[in-house]
Amino acid sequence: MQSSSANARILIVEDDPEIGSLLALTVQESGMIATVAEDGRVMQSLLRNNEFDLIILDVMLPGEDGLSICRRIRSEKTTPIILLTALGEEIDRIVGLEVGADDYVTKPFSPREIVARIRSLLRRASYGLANNVDQRKLRFDGWQIDPLRRQLHDPSNARVALTTTEFDLLLAFCRNPGRIITREELLSLTHSGLAGPIERSIDVHISRLRQKIEVDPKTPALLHTVRLGGYMFTARVEQS
Template identity: 90%
Template sequence: MQANSANAKVLIVEDDPEIGKLLALAIQENGMMATVAENAHVMNALLRNNEFDLIILDVMLPGEDGLSICRRIRSEKTTPIILLTALGEEVDRIVGLEVGADDYVTKPFSPREVVARIRSLLRRASYGLVTTAVQRKLRFEGWQIDPLRRQLHDPSNARVAVTTTEFDLLLAFCRNPGRVITREELLSLTHTGLAGPIERSVDVHISRLRQKIEADPKTPVLLQTVRLGGYMFTANVEQS
């Protein structure tokens, strides 16, 4: 993962050649590298042989659709994903976040906006790399979170795949255990910047996080909702 957006490698999965070309040009003009794949088949071949720092994924693709692709990628990789969608309803955006996307852009869009969101996600994904002196590992209930490598391991020491946003949220909670954190504070603590999710999106990301760290996500113990307040992480957190 690049420590910043310079020379970052971006994969664009878009079947419309004009949109793909527009995005690639905007990305390249801002010092990054862009590769375009027109469908899941081409994308799969590229991912087998290359490492990318971020993926832009159109929802409406021929064959396997973007939501299915996003879900599949997220089960294997933590690479930041931005969804491109022509759907404007909040419910559709929430579905995209639920399958593991970090952000979304609604068509029609400004190339400058997309580039800004790319940079914001890359900053967040590389946050641990630029502050190595203070990034000590944190442990809770047998779990370990490594801010430097941006990795989460369960009590059996198996690595658990999380999105950029999920990692940022968990790190914020681990650094503020036992304290009620509002949604607005979470947006600030997670360095979301221009790519910051709306309040409803925060709830979706936390729901996904509970699916990964709670014994019973329907009755959360570690990550509790505080009525009219926000959320509180109840675990005892230790540095290592």
């Protein structure tokens, strides 16, 4: 993962040649490296032989659709994913987040918005690597979170895959245990900035996070919802 957006490698999965060329040009003019794949088959071949810092993935693709591809990528990799969709309904955006996307952009889009969202995700994915922040490992209920390597291990020491946003949220909670954190504060603590996930999306990401760390996600013991307040992480957190 690049420590900044300079020379970041961006994989664009888009079947419309005009949109794919526009995205590639936008990425390249911003100092990043763009590679375009027209479908999931070409994308998979590229992923086998190359490392990318971020993926822009169109939802409406020929053959395997973008949501299915996103779910498959997320089961194997933690690479940040931005979904590109012409669908404007909120339920469609929520489904995208539920299958593992970190963010989404609705067509038609502005080049400035795409670049802002790419830089936001890259900044969050590498936050702290070049900054003087506390990178000591944190432990809770047998779990271990490593801010430097951006890894989470369960009590059996198996690595648990998290999206960029899920990792940011869990790290924010571990650094603020026992405190009610509002959705607005979570956006700030995860360094999302203006280009990060909208406030409503926080709930979807937290639901996915609960699926991964709670014994019973429907009755969470670690990550509580506080009515009219936000969320509270109730586990005892220790540094190591």
